[in-house]
Structure formats: structure tokens, C-alpha cells
Amino acid sequence: MKAIVHAETLGFGGLTYREMEERQPGAGEVSVRLKTAGLNHRxxxxxNRHKPTDPPLIIGSDGAGIVEAVGEGVTGVEVGDEVMINPGLGWQKNSEAPPAGFEVVGLPFHGTFAEKIIVPAENVASKPAYLTWEEAGVLSLAALTAYRALFTRGQVKPGMKVLIPGIGSGVATFLLQFAKAAGAVVYVTSRSKEKNEKALALGADKALDSNADWTEVLEGEKMDLVIECVGAATFNKSLEQxxxxGTIVTFGSSTGDEVSINLRTFFYGQFNLxxxxxxxxxxxxxxLKFIENHQIKPIMDEVYPLSEFSKAFERLEKADQLGKIGFTIG
Structure with a gap:
């Protein structure tokens, strides 16, 4: 089967579109012939995490397709089912933190940028009928990340003021849609005027220039909740709001892993991190129930054939996208 494979060299130079050997599903597993997949910052x-000394790896965490074969002992999933891949492996019940052994499809195990994938049967879910294949293929990782950050961790409630810095990412666009569906007042930021205008069209109540003085623009208005997915570049500006x-939930660090904060300001503010x-x-x-109830769809950016993966990676790396970048397969 054809796949995007990382091997031999760190970074983008290690990627090739090539043939990889197929295998059959084992006990408790299913084989899915993928129709679409989605690109993530992950x-x-x-x-750079997959080492040159490691075996060749099919990357990718998001995908959707049709069940082609089922392994021994599989129930509730049948050949011909239209499904999406849940990329989280080994985390069944909602808990304060993932259990030991939790992994994500695409590292260390083969991922979704291929014509087929084999996953545990518990890691497929029925594709909602209202979603196109392209939408279903890009949804899972970003939507799940947004859902836990906003609802499980952030405990969003109707009427709360929520700030989402960096509105261009797929997760951020889900956060905006989820928070509005939950009845929150939503503020976003971006360096791009075009992205801010699109966010307003999607329902954001206010859009700020990321380079501006947010405190000045907001005229002292403060947030109940900030969902911080940018990292070092915006973390302290987020904290100031x-x-x-109030509570700040963080899950991303694309602009740097380390920040310095004023502890005295933090504990006097009684903040939650x-x-x-x-x-x-x-x-x-x-x-999935939430998005079906509210008929929420991913915001689609560009969709490329899997063989044109270099264009997709370049667009993501430059942060040119608004929403999700997808692949068509086959």
C-alpha cells in the first residue's frame, strides 16, 4: 500500500511517499481502508521525535474510511462500516490524566497517512452522516483536544468569557465553535486580519490583533477562562487577561515550551493553571454527541492528494492555514 513514511533522517527530509507492506488485523483489531486523513501540528x-535509528514509520493521527476486515473477537464493528479513527490508544475512561501506556496513532505505531490502517476495534467510531469524508478525516484529534480542554478541564458554562489566542489552528477553530455552542462569550486573537475577520464570521464576539496590547484593547475587561495553545509567545499576555x-488551560507550545511568570501576581490573583x-x-x-447535536463541522482550509504531502506540510509550518488541512487517499 502507498503511505507517507518517515525514515533515516530527522525532519522533513526523512519523509517519502512509498510502498509499505500490509498486514492483517489481529485479535480485537480492525483494518480500515482510509478515504481521507488530516494534518496536525503533532x-x-x-x-524530530522519530529517530533515524527507529524502523520506518507511517505518520499521521487523523483519518476516516471504510472497515475492510475485522479480527478475531471483534463485536460491534462490521466490514463496510463507515468510521473515523480515534487516535488515542489506551485511555478508555475519563480521568484526571491519561494512564500509563497512553499513546497516539502515528508514533510509536503506524498512522493514518496511508491507504490502510489497523487499529484496535475500540478506536473506530461511526462517521456522522452529516459530515463529508474530508470533514470526518480531519476531525478527531483537534476536536477531542478542544473538547477536553474546554469542557473537562475548563468547565465552560453559559455566559462565561473565554479567550482563545491564535485562532488559525484546527483546535482553536473547534474551541471557538464549541464555546459558542455552550453559550460562552468568545474572544480570539490572531496576527492575521483575514483570520480575525473569518473568526468573527464564525461567531467570535471580538477579535484582537495578537501584536496589540490586549489589556488596552479590552479596556480592562477580564476573562473567566483562557484556552492557551500557542505557548511562550502569548502565555503571559493570556495570563494578564x-x-x-480565573482559569487558564494550556495544551500547546508551538512557540516555545518554557515561560517565566510572576508568582506573586499569580497567587494574589488566585488563578488556576x-x-x-x-x-x-x-x-x-x-x-461526537455534542457536535451532532449542534451540527458542528470542521473549518476546512485546504485538501491535497496524499502524494502532495509536501505542500500541506509547508502550509502548516508557515501557519498560513485557518482550520484543518486534509488529504484525500486513493
Missing amino acids: DLFVL LRPG LGSTMGSTEEYHDM
Whole structure:
């Protein structure tokens, strides 16, 4: 089968579109012939985490397709089912943190940028009928990450003021849609005027220039909740916007892993700082119910044939996208 494979060299130079050997599903597994897949920032990070000494790896965490074969003991999933891949492996029930052994499809195990993938049967879910294949293929990782950060960790409630810095990413566009569906007042930021205008069209109540003085623009208005997915470039500006007793949830660090904060300001402000990552299978199915109830769809950016992966990676690396970048397969 054809696949995007990382091997031999760190970084983008290690990627090729090539043939990989197929295998049959084992006990408890299913084989899915993929129709679409989705690109995430995680796929960029994997290029430097997967070492040249490791075996060749099919990357990619998001995908959707049709079940082609089922292994021994599989129930509830049948050949011909239209499904999406839940990329989180080994985290079944909602809990304070993922259990030991939790992994994500695409590293260390083969991922979705291929014509087929084999996953545990518990890691496929029925594709909602209202979603196109392109939408279904890009949804899972970003939507699950947004759902846990906003609902499980952030405990969003109607009327809360929520700030989402960096509105261009797929997760951020889900956060905007989810928070509005939950009845929150939503503020976003971006360096791009075009992205801010699109965010307003999607329902954002206010859009700020990321380079501006947010405190000045907001005229002292404070947030109940900030969902911080940018990292070092915006973290302290985000923290400054919290009301006393407010909460900041962080799950991303694309602009740097380390920040310095004023501890005295933090504890006098009675702030809450929470980490979040992906989510459990239980939350995944809760998220699917939520998006069906509200008919929420991914914001689609560009869709490329899998063989044109270099264009997709370049667009993501430059942060040119608004929403999700997808692949068509086959």
C-alpha cells in the first residue's frame, strides 16, 4: 500500500511517499481502508521525535474510511462500516490524566497517512452522516483536544468569557465553535486580519490583533477562562487577561515550551493553571454527541492528494492555514 513514511533522517527530509507492506488485523483489531486523513501540528513534531535509528514509520493521527476486515473477537464493528479513527490508544475512561501506556496513532505505531490502517476495534467510531469524508478525516484529534480542554478541564458554562489566542489552528477553530455552542462569550486573537475577520464570521464576539496590547484593547475587561495553545509567545499576555480566580488551560507550545511568570501576581490573583492533552475514549464519544447535536463541522482550509504531502506540510509550518488541512487517499 502507498503511505507517507518517515525514515533515516530527522525532519522533513526523512519523509517519502512509498510502498509499505500490509498486514492483517489481529485479535480485537480492525483494518480500515482510509478515504481521507488530516494534518496536525503533532505531525510536524513527530518528524524530530522519530529517530533515524527507529524502523520506518507511517505518520499521521487523523483519518476516516471504510472497515475492510475485522479480527478475531471483534463485536460491534462490521466490514463496510463507515468510521473515523480515534487516535488515542489506551485511555478508555475519563480521568484526571491519561494512564500509563497512553499513546497516539502515528508514533510509536503506524498512522493514518496511508491507504490502510489497523487499529484496535475500540478506536473506530461511526462517521456522522452529516459530515463529508474530508470533514470526518480531519476531525478527531483537534476536536477531542478542544473538547477536553474546554469542557473537562475548563468547565465552560453559559455566559462565561473565554479567550482563545491564535485562532488559525484546527483546535482553536473547534474551541471557538464549541464555546459558542455552550453559550460562552468568545474572544480570539490572531496576527492575521483575514483570520480575525473569518473568526468573527464564525461567531467570535471580538477579535484582537495578537501584536496589540490586549489589556488596552479590552479596556480592562477580564476573562473567566483562557484556552492557551500557542505557548511562550502569548502565555503571559493570556495570563494578564484573567479575572481574579480565573482559569487558564494550556495544551500547546508551538512557540516555545518554557515561560517565566510572576508568582506573586499569580497567587494574589488566585488563578488556576491546568494542563490538558488529547482525551479519553469516553470524552471522544461525548464530543461526537455534542457536535451532532449542534451540527458542528470542521473549518476546512485546504485538501491535497496524499502524494502532495509536501505542500500541506509547508502550509502548516508557515501557519498560513485557518482550520484543518486534509488529504484525500486513493
